[in-house]
Amino acid sequence: MARERKFTKEELYHAVKHLLLKHGYDGFTFTVLASFLDVSRAAIYKYYDNKEELISEYMVYELIKFLNDLKAIGEKKTFNEQFDALFDMIFADLSLYEIRAMGMQIPIINKKIKNNKQKISGIIVELYSSLQQFVELGKEEKVFKKDIPNNLILGMIFETVNIPNRGNIPLPEWVEMIKDVICHGLFTKD
Amino acid sequence: MARERKFTKEELYHAVKHLLLKHGYDGFTFTVLASFLDVSRAAIYKYYDNKEELISEYMVYELIKFLNDLKAIGEKKTFNEQFDALFDMIFADLSLYEIRAMGMQIPIINKKIKNNKQKISGIIVELYSSLQQFVELGKEEKVFKKDIPNNLILGMIFETVNIPNRGNIPLPEWVEMIKDVICHGLFTKD
DNA sequence: ATCCAAAGTTACACATCCGTCACTTTTGAG
DNA sequence: CTCAAAAGTGACGGATGTGTAACTTTGGAT
Structure with missing residues (x-):
């Protein structure tokens, strides 16, 4: 029709x-x-009435996809499996973090956009609590140090994505090195 | 007159x-x-003929200031003093990294801007080599692990600036925690 | 075959930023 | 005092993005 x-x-x-x-x-x-x-x-x-509406709707779609991927990780049994899977997922599509940053600057100019932005916030909260559980598991299993705030642990993991890989080390190797530094630090164990 | x-x-x-x-x-x-x-x-x-010219000139000014501060660090004697000073400096003005990112997107539309962007590149190279020396010193003194690429070490230090400090932990304490994680990692020493 | 609703197009009025030019104002050297 | 250089202003034309309205095209239901 x-x-x-x-x-x-x-x-x-x-x-x-x-x-x-x-x-x-x-x-x-x-x-x-x-x-x-x-x-x-x-x-x-x-x-779409304007680009804000389109972009905010696209963001919802993209974040839901990401959240689903993340939930799949929660089904792995051991903490170490989860940790590895998380890293792989984070490095699988680096462009996502640029996109997410752009989502922050969508101005609220009508109800629909306000609604979408609230959805986005909701998804991010869910995403965050999902990750909090992951961190808590790590602490319970005495892998993560207990006295580091959860936010800092997650921040370390998510910000290191942006470290520029000058020297173009192959991705899997690069990911392994970052993982190692995050886990054991830059310092020699004197 | x-x-x-x-x-x-x-x-x-x-x-x-x-x-x-x-x-x-x-x-x-x-x-x-x-x-x-x-x-x-x-x-x-x-x-100024246009905003590109103004912004690129401002960037030169801002980066030169930063480079001078950095050089002052090089005069400290021990590696640990330098390391602490570097962290303090990096966290002293977090807005600088946003500004630096904006510098990347200045389009070259005339000679003057091209010239300024070359200056900026030059300063960054200088900045970078200054930091390379710092890292090498750390490796010589057997503080940094030798098998981590210099880029990764510097990347870790500069990217962690952007970790959002939710929970609003007081800055000095926050900086100390980040420093500790970078140095010794998230993992317990089993 | 015909009809109508969804899909798509063209064109217009409005807003904003850009760069420039002719103009006025200030102020210190002579 | 005067006059010229430097500082500042107002206004215009061009370019681009925005949102809307009147129009045409398409294709399935009847």
Whole structure:
């Protein structure tokens, strides 16, 4: 009962991700997006009132995917398996953290966006509590030191993603080295 | 032989820093800057052809200051003193890293900007080699593990700055904890 | 075959930033 | 006092992004 669409939701989200990474939040415009999708700009307005709405909705989609992946980790049995899986997952798609940072600067200009941003916050809370459990497990099993705050442990893991790999060490090797430093530190054990 | 200026170079740089942090690179415009300085927009064009030129020049100024601070560290005698001083310096002004990231996205649209960006690169190289020396010293004194690449050691130190301090632990205590984790790791020494 | 709702397009009015130019104001050297 | 250089202003045209409205195209239900 309707004409065929020129792009699917998946294609749209893929384009959003690609163009956000390429041009940054401010550089991402409906003009650029429309040209990328080979569609008129007005066509996009049929589905989204403005880019804030589109991007915030895309973020929800992306974060839910990430949360599901994370939950899968929780099903591994030993702590060490979980720890390894977490690292692999974090390094699997480094672009996600850039995207997440852009999500922070979406201004709330209407109800729909406010709603999406609340969803995003909710997912992040869930994500966070999921990770808290992981850290607690590590402390119970006496792997993590008890006196380090959970936030710092998680922060260490998530920030080291951004360390620039100059010298282009192959990724698996690089991940192993970072993991080792996080676990045992930079210092020799005198 | 001329009229009095309504803003000094120091005031200008201060405004640039403040507004870059507040609005981001794209959100920083001569309109915003002029209004902040209580001056007409055209007045700024008397000194800078465009914002790229202004920002790149400001970056040079800011990085030179940073480099000088860093060199002062090199004069401390023991490695441990240097290590402590480096941490204090890095955490002294966290906004610097946001600013530095913005410097990356200045497009080269004329000779002057190209020149400034080359200066910036030069300073960063100098900064980097200064830090390399520091790391080498640490390795010679058998404080740092020898098999960790220098880049990774420096990366660990510089990226941990960005770990969000939820729970608002007082800064000195927070810095100490991060330092400890970096040095000795998250794991208990089984 | 025809009809209508969803998909898509073209075009317009509005806003903002950009760079420039002609103009005025200030101020100190002569 | 005067006058020229430097500081500052206001206003314009161009470029680009935004949101909307009137239009055409498509294709399945009847």
